[in-house]
Amino acid sequence: MKALLLYPKFPQSFWSYDRFMEIAGLKAVLPPLGIITVAALLPQDWEIRFCDRNVNPETDADWEWCDLVILSAMLVQKPDFHALIQKAVHFGKKVAVGGPYPTSVPQDALDFGANYLILDEGELTVPLFLEALNQGQTQGIFRSIEKPDVTISPIPRFDLLKRDAYLMMAMQFSRGCPFNCEFCDIISLYGRKPRTKEPSQSLAELQTLYDLGWRGSLFIVDDNFIGNQRNVKRFLRELIPWMQQHDYPFTFITEASVNLAEDDELLELMHEAGFYGVFLGIETPDQDSLEVTRKLQNTRSSLVESCHKINEAGMLIYAGFILGFDGERSGAGERIQAFVEQTNIPQPMLGILQALPNTALWNRLKAEQRLFDSINHPTGDQNTLMNFVPTRPIAEIAKEYVEGFWTMYEPANYLRRSFEQCLRIGSLKGRKQTMQFPLGKGLGLVAQVIWHQGLRRSEIRWQFWQQLWTILRHKPQVLNMYLGLCAAGEHFWEYRALARERITQQLGYDPLKVLVLPEKDVMLAKF
Template sequence: MKALLLYPQFPQSFWSYDRFMEIAGFKAVIPPLGIITVAALLPKEWEIRFCDRNVNPETDADWQWCDLVILSAMLVQKPDFHALIQKAVKLGKKVAVGGPYPTSLPQEALDSGAHYLILDEGEITVPHFIAALNQGQEQGIFRAQEKPDVTQSPMPRFDLLKRDAYFMMAIQFSRGCPFNCEFCDIITLYGRKPRTKEPSQAIAELQKLYDLGWRGSLFIVDDNFIGNQRNVKRFLRELIPWVKQHNYPFTFMTEASVNLAEDDELLDLMNQAGFYAVFLGIETPDQDSLKVTHKLQNTRHPLIEACRKINQAGMLIYAGFILGFDGERSGAGERIQAFIEKSSIPQPMLGILQALPNTQLWHRLEKEQRLVEGVGITKVGDQNTLMNFTPTRPVAEIAKEYVEGFWNLYEPKNYLKRCFKQCLKINSPAERKQTMQFPLGKGLRLVSQVIWHQGIRRPEIRQQFWQQLLTIVLIKPQVLNMYLGLCAAGEHFWEYRVLARERISEQLGYDPLKVTVKPEKEPMLVRS
């Protein structure tokens, strides 16, 4: 079997970092870990070609060569995913698809012409798919009722990657999350019982990347790295001597729940292992909204204090915030902005709530007949969309707070000020690497580009840039890489805030930042 594995393109989005990638000389932020793990599950005798279309698009020769096309996708990759299915079918190729998007909405993949749906987690369903192929089945849907033991998961095919095209490499230690947030599809896809690999298994993956020559930042892509705190501590206790022995070849970032701040031992272990950043799902400072959405772990202790403790443990904070929860009071956007300014989180991901398929929120709104069709991320795969349900306060009000918040937060002076303040807050050890890392050639390119764009070309921030840069060099030089990386990312966000405003304005039919009075009519919502 000759299999062509394709990973669809991402549209310009919050996480695509388009201008940053261009400035630094990268093609994409992280590699697609799911599909290269699937590659490791395929029979050894198969011939495999892999293309991440965000890095190296496939050629006409690849299409002619293959018997089978395998695709994996998230919802945001929806447009290119369907285009690839349709192209493969037109060329007479068999198509197999998997990943979070087709697992959540399988009918959409079938409607585009996919022959095989390898859903849920591949450790269970890929062998069923291969058995069906061997029996000559022309199509099939392969699902799993149970969750696999990830200690049996194979090492991803890191050798298939064009590694120098990525800003970071990636591994996965766990799947699942113990919490019960109503809007989250992670517990729907991967369950509420966190399953972890063995520490030796994760270390072996790091050793493989080390042996392949990777040095620099590495993203542990778990949706909640600390979901199983006992096992993550076991892993960290083995990781610490490994990074010391190898002279700290990687610095790490990951995603975690806010209760990370409640465990001093865990924070210390992450610090010793070289974690420089963590993404937190803060969502909102409004306690009522957190209770409504069942995110009770965020209500136990003050969120500002949690951020301070994580900074003190040497970690930069990225965070997600959401507008549009049921019962949300007017001014939620302003309260989120105030929280972000107080915590100095540099890159807050502000979004409008979406009801993702099969989540508790989706099922509740379906019962309440509040889901709508023709709008939202489920329709277009775009982050900058109005909600796909009827909210409890006016859509126009939520949209205005979203655009206004995003516009103000990513105003260049505001953004650079937060980057500066966050870097000064981080208790980063001077004696070892624990910061954002860049390969030497790309690092020099990034520094020169940042100096040109922000230190010379942009008069509105020129003085601020030089003053802050000099202070970082004199007071805390160990975070200089991190500060310059954050500055470079600003070039992406200053473009992206314009795009976000345009996308929302198109859906509303007017620019919410230019309207001082509420419109007479709400945007049209079509009940499903």
């Protein structure tokens, strides 16, 4: 069998770091871990070609060569995913699809002409698909209610990647999350019982990347790395000596719940292992909204103090925030801005709440008949208006979103937060670097940052140089981190304009240009 594995394009988004990628000479932030794991599950006698369309588009010769096309996609990749299915049908190729998007909404893939749907988790469903192929079946849907033991998951085919095109490599330690947030689709896709790989298994993946020559940052893509705290500590205790023996070839970043701040031992182990950053799902500082959305783990301790403690443990904080929860009080956007100022989180991801398919939120809103037509309403982008009827005016939520994003990513504000966060980062003992760039990319990136922010941008020129000088004098260990954040600013300063434009298109007017009249003037204006 000749199989062409394709990963669809991402639209420009918060996480695409387009301008950063351009000035760094890179193509994409992360490789698609799911589809290269599927590649490892395919028979060894198959011929495989893989193209991440965000890095290297496939050719007409690839389409002519293959017998079978295999696609994997997330919801945000919907447009290119659909186009690729249609192209496969046009060329008369059988097409098999999988990943989070088809698993959540399988009918979409069927409607566009997919032959095989390999849903849920591939360790259990890829063998079912292969058996059907051997029996000559020309179509099928392969599902599993059971969740696989991830200790049987193979080492992903990292060798298929154009590794020098990515900012980071990726690996997975666990699947699932023990919490029950109403809006989250992770528990519907992967369950509430975190399943982890064995430490030796994860070290074998790291050794594979090491042997392939990768040096730099690694994103551990778990949706909650600390979901199983006992097993993650087992892994970290074996990771630390491996890192020491290999002279710290990698630094790590991951996603975790805020209760990370409650476990001093876990913070220390992550620090010693080389973790330089963590993404936290903070969502909102409003306790009542956290309770409504069942994010109770964020209500147990002060969120500001938790952030400070994680900083002091040596980690940079990335964080997600959401507007549009049921019962949300006016001014939620301003309260998020105030929280970001208190914590100096450089890159707050502010989004508008979306009801994702098959989540508890989706099911509740569907029962309440508050969902919009999912076919005509885009879902999955951070700057798309909600796909349901909210409890406060959409225009008000949209205005707070655009104002918040515009203000937080004003260049001087962004640079100041990046600077303050770097200064707050705690002890970096035993660590060579806090953030690593791919080999051969660092010097070019630094030169671009100096050109754009130290020379070209007059509004932040002196701020940049003053902050850089302070970092060099007082905390040179975080220089890479600071310059990396500065470079990312080039992306966000363009993206905030795009986010504003997208919301303006959906509303029919620019929310930042609307005059908000006092109530008595509104009454007069009606006449």
